[in-house]
Amino acid sequence: MTNLDDLPIRPDLVGQLPYGAPQIDVPIRLNVNENTFGIPEEVALRIVQRTAEAALTLNRYPDREFMELRQMLAEFLGGNLAAEQIWAANGSNEILQQFFQVFGGPEAKAMSFGPTYSMYANIARTTLTEYQLLPRLDDYSLSSEYVREEIQKAKPQIVILCSPNNPTGTGLALDVIEAAYNSFEGMLLVDEAYQEFSDSPSAISLLPGRPRLVISRTMSKAFAFAGARVGYMAADAAVVDAMRIVRLPYHLSALTQAAAMAALETSGQLLANIEQIKVQRDRIMVGVLKMGLSPLPSDANFVLIQGFQDTHVIFEGLLAKGIIVRDIGIPGCLRVTAGTEAETTKLLGELALLLD
Numbered sequence: 001m002t003n004l005d006d007l008p009i010r011p012d013l014v015g016q017l018p019y020g021a022p023q024i025d026v027p028i029r030l031n032v033n034e035n036t037f038g039i040p041e042e043v044a045l046r047i048v049q050r051t052a053e054a055a056l057t058l059n060r061y062p063d064r065e066f067m068e069l070r071q072m073l074a075e076f077l078g079g080n081l082a083a084e085q086i087w088a089a090n091g092s093n094e095i096l097q098q099f100f101q102v103f104g105g106p107e108a109k110a111m112s113f114g115p116t117y118s119m120y121a122n123i124a125r126t127t128l129t130e131y132q133l134l135p136r137l138d139d140y141s142l143s144s145e146y147v148r149e150e151i152q153k154a155k156p157q158i159v160i161l162c163s164p165n166n167p168t169g170t171g172l173a174l175d176v177i178e179a180a181y182n183s184f185e186g187m188l189l190v191d192e193a194y195q196e197f198s199d200s201p202s203a204i205s206l207l208p209g210r211p212r213l214v215i216s217r218t219m220s221k222a223f224a225f226a227g228a229r230v231g232y233m234a235a236d237a238a239v240v241d242a243m244r245i246v247r248l249p250y251h252l253s254a255l256t257q258a259a260a261m262a263a264l265e266t267s268g269q270l271l272a273n274i275e276q277i278k279v280q281r282d283r284i285m286v287g288v289l290k291m292g293l294s295p296l297p298s299d300a301n302f303v304l305i306q307g308f309q310d311t312h313v314i315f316e317g318l319l320a321k322g323i324i325v326r327d328i329g330i331p332g333c334l335r336v337t338a339g340t341e342a343e344t345t346k347l348l349g350e351l352a353l354l355l356d
């Protein structure tokens with residue numbers, strides 16, 4: 001058998017590891033910020049109906065411009081968006097990758113403010129784009145002044161702002177996004193993967209008149225659709241045209257398109273648990289605070305809990321009880337997804353026992 005080291009792979013990839021949160025089959029999985037409520041049967045039936053219709057046409061390539069889906073996404077987002085301003089891909093990770101393929105590359109520098117979603121660095125690397133990660137302020141927030149100053153210093157071609165930010169849960173005020181946009185000439189991508197859980201307004205309202213602004217979204221979180229792999233973005237129609245240059249032909253399969261349209265048709269049911277998830281998120285914050293830990297205020301469906309003496313012991317202790325959470329490599333911190341009421345009860349109960 002050949003070893004990875006024996007292969008003539010690209011020199012800059014030597015020694016790199018694939019991204020991957022552990023996928024461990026335990027009863028309570030709170031490690032990748034999925035929506036842990038299942039798919040309602042009525043939604044599943046609509047998906048089956050839509051994909052069954054699509055199955056009859058699988059001998060043909062799918063509509064590579066997927067205008068029907070783009071129109072439905074535009075309507076879902078509101079804000080007078082046209083289908084031409086919407087793009088979709090296999091998860092918002094693929095949106096990010098296509099975005100870096102178009103606007104990044106060896107001549108470009110991307111920057112973001114960390115700790116933030118680790119795939120930005122990975123995608124920058126695989127698209128040969130320089131990546132600079134600047135620290136967030138002490139409470140993990142960002143101010144207009146700070147963002148403006150750092151962007152003006154760094155002179156990047158790409159800035160990524162994650163709001164609410166993974167892993168801290170911190171939302172961004174629109175004036176910070178406006179300040180970032182006005183501080184450079186390049187492309188600003190606001191990653192709103194968790195926006196549906198936030199009480200702060202979406203940056204979609206900033207799109208008119210800002211052709212260098214891109215808002216990326218996903219169906220993997222609030223929509224409870226992580227397994228279908230559907231991410232999307234809204235931007236100026238010219239940006240969408242640019243994305244079409246790098247996308248592989250027919251990248252969004254007919255089955256994915258059909259499933260996504262079924263999800264949008266039944267979005268009321270799929271999104272029905274958002275308020276319940278927010279209640280559980282706030283319950284986690286209050287619960288762990290009482291245990292002497294320091295949760296960060298969160299606008300998302302997860303909480304970053306600070307103050308553990310030994311994260312490894314807690315992670316393994318919870319795992320032994322059938323609960324997986326996320327160790328994102330910040331000392332003393334674990335990130336937990338807000339799930340159902342029963343999952344939260346079990347999490348808080350086991351955590352209290354472990355801390356005792």
Ligand SMILES: Cc1ncc(COP(=O)(O)O)c(C=O)c1O
Nearest residue numbers: 091092093117166193218220231
């Ligand atoms: C901030 C953020 N952006 C993007 C993604 C990618 O999600 P997906 O590719 O499932 O749309 C994630 C997934 O965890 C995320 O946390």
